[in-house]
Amino acid sequence: MTTAFEFLQRDSRQIHVGRRAPIAFLVATVAFVVVAWWLSSSASSAQREYTRQADALRKRQTEFASQAAAALPSSAQLDDLEMRLTRHNEMMIGRQVSWTRLFALLEDALPSEAIIVKIENALTGDATFNAGDNHFKMTVAVENADAVNMLYMNLSTMRGIEGLSFTPKGDVTTQGRASTIVEVVFQFREGD
Amino acid sequence: MSLTRTITEWLLSRVQPDLIELGTRWFRLLRGTWEDGTWKIKTAAAVPAPRGIIFTSYLTTCLFSEASIVTAIKSLYDGIVPRETYATLILPDQAFHIGTLNLSTVIIKANPIAALEREVQNTAPMPLREYFLRFEVGMQHGNRSLIPFCALSKGVIAELEQLFQGIGIQLMSIQPSFIGTTALWKQIDQNPSPNPLALMHLGNEATTIGIAGSAGLKRIQLINVGVKDAVNALSKYSEMTPDDAEAAIMKELILLDDPTQEAQTEIPAYKALESTFSTWLHKLYGILQLHAAEVPADTTYRQIVLSGGGALWRNFDRLVADNLGLSVTRFESVLGSRLTSAFAGIDVRGGAQGFIPLLGHLMLQPWKLDRLDRMAAT
Numbered sequence: 001m002t003t004a005f006e007f008l009q010r011d012s013r014q015i016h017v018g019r020r021a022p023i024a025f026l027v028a029t030v031a032f033v034v035v036a037w038w039l040s041s042s043a044s045s046a047q048r049e050y051t052r053q054a055d056a057l058r059k060r061q062t063e064f065a066s067q068a069a070a071a072l073p074s075s076a077q078l079d080d081l082e083m084r085l086t087r088h089n090e091m092m093i094g095r096q097v098s099w100t101r102l103f104a105l106l107e108d109a110l111p112s113e114a115i116i117v118k119i120e121n122a123l124t125g126d127a128t129f130n131a132g133d134n135h136f137k138m139t140v141a142v143e144n145a146d147a148v149n150m151l152y153m154n155l156s157t158m159r160g161i162e163g164l165s166f167t168p169k170g171d172v173t174t175q176g177r178a179s180t181i182v183e184v185v186f187q188f189r190e191g192d
Numbered sequence: 193m194s195l196t197r198t199i200t201e202w203l204l205s206r207v208q209p210d211l212i213e214l215g216t217r218w219f220r221l222l223r224g225t226w227e228d229g230t231w232k233i234k235t236a237a238a239v240p241a242p243r244g245i246i247f248t249s250y251l252t253t254c255l256f257s258e259a260s261i262v263t264a265i266k267s268l269y270d271g272i273v274p275r276e277t278y279a280t281l282i283l284p285d286q287a288f289h290i291g292t293l294n295l296s297t298v299i300i301k302a303n304p305i306a307a308l309e310r311e312v313q314n315t316a317p318m319p320l321r322e323y324f325l326r327f328e329v330g331m332q333h334g335n336r337s338l339i340p341f342c343a344l345s346k347g348v349i350a351e352l353e354q355l356f357q358g359i360g361i362q363l364m365s366i367q368p369s370f371i372g373t374t375a376l377w378k379q380i381d382q383n384p385s386p387n388p389l390a391l392m393h394l395g396n397e398a399t400t401i402g403i404a405g406s407a408g409l410k411r412i413q414l415i416n417v418g419v420k421d422a423v424n425a426l427s428k429y430s431e432m433t434p435d436d437a438e439a440a441i442m443k444e445l446i447l448l449d450d451p452t453q454e455a456q457t458e459i460p461a462y463k464a465l466e467s468t469f470s471t472w473l474h475k476l477y478g479i480l481q482l483h484a485a486e487v488p489a490d491t492t493y494r495q496i497v498l499s500g501g502g503a504l505w506r507n508f509d510r511l512v513a514d515n516l517g518l519s520v521t522r523f524e525s526v527l528g529s530r531l532t533s534a535f536a537g538i539d540v541r542g543g544a545q546g547f548i549p550l551l552g553h554l555m556l557q558p559w560k561l562d563r564l565d566r567m568a569a570t
Contacts (some may be wrong), residue, residue, distance in 0.1 A: 004328035007344045007366040008281075011355060018273070 095132040109154035113147035141179040209278040213505035221268035231534040247287035252347030286398035302556035313459040372552030394502025429464030499523035
């Protein structure tokens with residue numbers, strides 16, 4: 001019932017959007033476009049400013065790095081300064097041995113398969129050293145021949161190690177491992 | 193699709209068309225909703241119809257004084273029609289060529305339109321091409337079916353569309369008045385029964401008689417005799433104005449409490465109205481007999497329900513009941529407190545009972561989701 005007796009044609013039965021709705025839509029659209037354009041412009045401007053400041057910062061960073069590099073003394077100057085300091089020290093208090101530097105050299109020279117067993121005064125045969133004593137006899141336990149060769153090569157090429165004597169003493173077991181005892185005698189002279 | 197549906201639902205919920213009834217006695221406006229079994233009326237207004245409007249299925253036009261009609265419609269809105277106003281237009285039944293066909297079910301299944309058009313053309317006063325024809329295949333009985341039909345002049349529709357467009361009102365629907373009355377009765381009928389009843393709406397210029405069952409309308413017929421005929425007859429006889437004549441029929445004892453008494457014929461005013469009353473009774477009787485003859489299962493009628501201006505006449509219900517031997521009730525009295533509470537605080541000219549068809553149409557709000565004939569907003 002009732003659905004059959006509708007006399008207004010279907011095409012006429014339509015909701016017409018009035019004037020206010022299209023105007024509101026138009027205004028909203030224009031506002032949206034304007035805001036979007038403003039936001040886009042602001043973003044572009046901010047991006048350009050960021051790029052400019054980033055470039056300036058990188059440039060200043062490079063300049064600082066150059067200035068810092070220029071301010072640093074050259075290695076030749078540092079070596080010269082070190083040598084002169086050592087000479088002055090020797091003139092004032094006699095020759096001194098820097099144990100720190102010696103152990104630093106030994107740490108670089110020793111391969112991982114080698115361990116120092118004993119360090120003695122090469123002149124007295126005791127493990128006591130006066131201020132100027134720079135003759136050392138070091139007993140090293142090395143696991144294999146390659147490590148022995150490497151140790152010899154390292155010590156022989158190091159500055160400050162002079163009069164190097166390298167004498168194998170036979171095989172022993174050290175800390176549960178089989179190794180070769182090598183007696184190393186040398187004179188440590190720094191600053192020359 | 194869901195977005196489109198959401199937008200459509202939003203538009204439909206916002207656009208609640210007003211109900212405008214253009215009668216030949218009153219123009220009425222009703223705005224409100226039907227929710228949870230009650231009416232919530234926001235606005236109800238009625239103004240006297242101007243003389244320049246004539247509704248009949250014999251003419252392709254209905255407006256004869258457009259300016260006065262526009263003024264009357266605007267006065268429903270206190271002179272200013274709000275922007276984006278939508279309206280469902282209710283026209284009096286006499287604007288339509290109304291009837292019911294009793295066709296063979298075989299013919300209906302074979303070519304219903306051709307059969308229907310042929311049958312309608314036999315009774316339509318104008319060529320069928322002048323009308324928009326609407327029909328509904330209704331109750332089937334045996335190998336035949338009843339088909340209520342309704343035709344409205346295309347010229348009238350175009351004229352009304354143009355009129356309302358000029359006023360600034362967008363029409364969403366045009367329907368006959370009886371649709372609302374029938375729908376409302378179906379809703380409020382407290383004792384639905386397999387026996388049919390007769391809905392008799394006494395309009396100003398015509399009377400609509402519908403035979404309704406529990407499932408809805410079975411038959412609809414129009415009688416070209418209305419309240420106006422009785423008022424004019426009394427006015428002419430008593431030499432009083434039509435308004436006075438109408439008031440006299442309403443209040444004075446023209447019809448006795450027992451109209452079958454011999455004393456009834458001695459009342460002078462009754463003599464003036466007797467032929468009109470007789471026409472009503474004969475036509476109504478004829479339609480009831482015709483329906484009973486065509487549908488043997490409907491020989492026992494439950495009651496007659498009166499609505500419209502004539503239903504208010506003093507003892508008219510008794511006249512019908514005593515002459516036809518059926519119980520008669522008034523639509524208004526069945527509605528009872530529901531009508532009163534719906535119009536609580538709203539004072540309308542002509543009385544709230546005149547809004548009965550509109551209240552029925554309000555229940556059929558086409559923007560409701562569960563409606564089949566939703567507006568074509570999609």
